[in-house]
Amino acid sequence: MGRTLIEKIINAHGGGECTGGDVVWMGIDNRSARDFAGANVVGNLEKYGGDSPIDDPEKTFFTFDCNVPANTIPYATNQHRIRLFAREQNLKIWDVDAGIGSHVVIEEGLGKPGTTTIGTDSHLNIMGSVGAFGQGMGDVDTAFAFKSGKVWFQVPNSVRVTLKGMPAPGTEAKDVALAMLEEFGSHTLLGKSVEVQGEWLDQAALSDCITFSSLGTEMGAIIILIPPNRNVLDAFSMKKEEAIYADDDAGYEKEYTLDISGLKPLLAAPPNPHNVHPVSDYKDVVVDGVFIGSCTNGTYEDMAYAAKLLKGRKVASGVMLKVVPATRKTWDRLLHEGLLADLFDAGAIVSNAGCGGCASGQIGMTGLKEIQVSTSNRNFTGKQGRGDTYLAGIGTAVASAVLGRIATVHELKKGV
């Protein structure tokens, strides 16, 4: 029997002829740590690293994206501890200006199809969006990878999900991901490598793939692997033969089909990401704040879509609209193409690039009883503050900001 995509990627990284359940050592192409947990990685390396704490400085780097620039003294201290260590070891830092590490890794072409990346970001499995391996790990694992270039890994069992049909116009990648969460909850795919396929994915843009794979963590999956389509290959100037795909006769533990034909916009209501409902069921909920950004919905395409919808419109009185582009490069494009002006003129607060609302502080938290619509990926109690967070796509977020209540993008198009 043939091999699944994750088995083939691990095999290509020294894992041998492995199959689900095997424990292997795998080589890591990109070894990263963020400002969050990065200081602990440094601490581990100081304790255990000996004379040569870094296996390969070319493959090892830090990305600051959690608290940027630091707004607490402990964070500032941690970041600077990392800077001093990085200087000493000759390691690259994408510092507080750069944006979300996982997006930088993709943007810089380091995380291209077939590669392996680990780091202290639990959404690093976002690399599945380009048919690559990525995994968030704790500071011990990460320090170990810095020092040795490898990690131990239990090869997950693979399942396959076929998405049938095409969603309705105005429905986004986020809505399709929420449909997955509604279907599978947080346990069904727990610990699995989830390969996905279907007509919608065949034509999806890289930004759609990123959004879609980013919710794998909330499904409990090890990773959601999207076989690279033409758009993704083009983004890395790669030929199909250079990427890794599952064998045609690969065996899957289970096969699922999810019908997304005519899918309409969805949201995840508090208190968890799999509490998924049609947006239209929540029309009467008055909104106090909207956050647009995060590794789930912070790409240039997401921001450009928000800007297009907001152009010539105004955020409702009393509503805070917080916008955080994922990376500095995204910021650059938005600025020089004039899209930032559209966001600003509509009333948005636009912050520097970073993780935004997901890590306490960058662009504020919610207060008790505050209702927020967020394009991020987690709405657990207390995650983004004390308020209630509804997860949704860009269209729903913008429409809700403009109308001051939860709304679909279609309501916006009625000329409001």
Next chain:
Amino acid sequence: MASLKQEGRLWVLQRDGELISDIDTDMIFHNQYLAITDIAKMGQYSFDNLEGFKDFAGLAKPNDIILAGDNFGSGSSRQQAVDCFRCLGVKAIVACSFGAIYKRNAINSAFPVITMPNAKASDFRHLEVIVLDMDKGLLGSRKIEPMSGVQKEIFYAGGLFEYAETLK
């Protein structure tokens, strides 16, 4: 040497008679404390965002064992969500299932996380003193999944780096 047999009080994390599932890392160790790097300071924040158990840190005693439902430790990759329990002297967490990153973090820190797929709150009394035998695979008289080979080796070595030394 670390022992696969532990005796301690059992915290049954339940709500309405059911073991609580999806206890995520923000409920275990909230992101407002993420800048803390000293393990000795982590224990005091354990579960301080878990409704019904916010007073856990003050009441926990060394050797306590925790029992929870599915997907314990889902969410972020923070090692503090493991280390906070080590700080308090908690000896193990038994759950129906674990978040993948959490499980790795615990294994790498030689902190026992044990799977008990069909655990039920009604099978145990909250805070009863119980024996956890990770060698025989028993919590009291009920079956738990044994530790995997890697987990056991890292546990005995005392952590991932110590384990790697044994491979040289």
